[in-house]
Amino acid sequence: MADLTPNEMADKLLTEGFSPGAHVAAELTDPIVDTPMIVTLDELRPYELDPRLTRNPLYDEIKASIKERGLDAAPPITRRPGADHFIIRNGGNTRLAILRELWSETKDERFFRIPCLFRPWPERGEIVALTGHLAENELRGGLTFIERALGVEKAREFYEEERGQPITQSELARLLRGDGYSVQQSHISRMRDAVQYLLPAIPNVLYAGLGRHQVERLAVIRKASERTWEHHAKGRSLATDFDTLFQEVLGQFDVSVDDFSAGRVQDELIGQMSEMLGTNYDVLALSVNESGSRHRALTGTPAVPPSSATLSTRVEHTNEVETVEGPGASQNENLPPLNVERPTDVLQEHIVSPAPTTQRLQTIQRMVADELGDEAPPDFTQNVLQSVPVQAGGVYPISDVWYIEPGLDNPDNLRTHISQFAREIAAEASLAYCIDDEDTGIGFSCSNHNEDMTPSGRAILMLLDSVSGKPNRGAVVNNEQMAAALPALLHGQDPQIKRLSDTALVQLFRLVRLARRVLEFESEGMGRSS
16 A cells, blocks of 8 residues: 555545544543542632631641641542532641632742642542541641531431431441541530520520530539429410520520629529519529439539529538438448537548538439449448548539449540549649540540640649540650659649649549549440449
8 A cells, every 4th residue: 555645644634534522521530549639729619517617726826837838738628429629528628718818818829729639529428528527627626515516416417318217316426436536425415405505595605615514514404494494384374485585594695705604594594484483583493403413413414513693592511410311321320420529520621622512412312322223322421430531522522532423434424524633633723724535545635735834734734644644745744854743743842843732632533543444444345344
């Protein structure tokens, strides 16, 4: 065959058989494996269901770092099927906002064209994305309680849609844990209460960072007040219902989180109930406090000190000797009687700080133990000469360092108590904010905020960091300093380091006792020991 001339070759290439086909793709499809790529800010958007609704507290520090060094790691991105833009896959919304801000300020191309790691949209994409953002936000600056609550409630919706039926709280906790975000089941109930009953009334306080303990106290107040309302309103026609009244009263306190007081909410709520029900304030206050104490006794929630408004109507005999009768008292029948000539002196010698508990609450605890067939908690006034227990106040009052109540004897509740004891010990040096709750280990870890600390503060933080079992060696614990600080903290050998108060020392002993119990659970595969 003769060679084709250039003109003949050109004619063949221009024939119909060589014309572009009709099925050429308009654009490339997304990769099906993890793939590095460069995207622009115009192509990338934040994840719209990001649990973080408030400004990241570390925003300025992160911005300064990115401006100086750029991104340390490529943010993971993905794209929903059929979408025309990429989204942040898990975490990274704060960094994306900072990049947009820096691009606007500098017009530097390194803030506009971003190296990213593309990951294909998974089959359970919405759930994976949401739980990924929840977990990442916890690691990078933390979330407020209400932000976690909203994220968990949105996850509940996704799981129920996936399963086609409602799920229980225990199922929700298990599913979240399976997708990489652990949350205690006991917290889920409080989260739902916060979203349903508190968020409509006090959004500003919640978004400003109202903590879990305050939310729990509000939940107890609401439930106890509702029971009291239903009892006194039964069979009567009233101008409003309890839910409306609670929202109206609570809404008056949507102010600065630093000024928020659950005790004032309870006082105002009882006052409004008194006017609407035509019932004496003191009668309602007593009923609400008794109902709350009963609820805490049955659920293991710690006693909450009464508000100052109700103290005048109730006489607390914490520092006086009283005879406790009722179920559980029989266990002490064979003990020698107290020296009745100086019982008050004996008690005072062994009370570190008054515990905000009541005769009625102690009786209820013994009734619950008797009903369940459990060992009743020790009676302080009966056992003081035999076992010399101590009594120290705080969120979780201590009447015996060693005894663990049945309602407390599970890993979640133990960790909650341990982290609170650590926080109260750290509070002696105004470092409570350095204690972070943990769902693993013994229940807490310490963070160093790189602030100037007093010698006492640094010593306390080193002690707690070491006890936590998750020490941040580079930032907090120094072995040589720890060796010098420990004797000063425990019994005082250094004029620069203030020794722990008696209350903090008792709390430390109790913390260690509960930590040992948590580790027993872990070694037994979460089984209860005999």
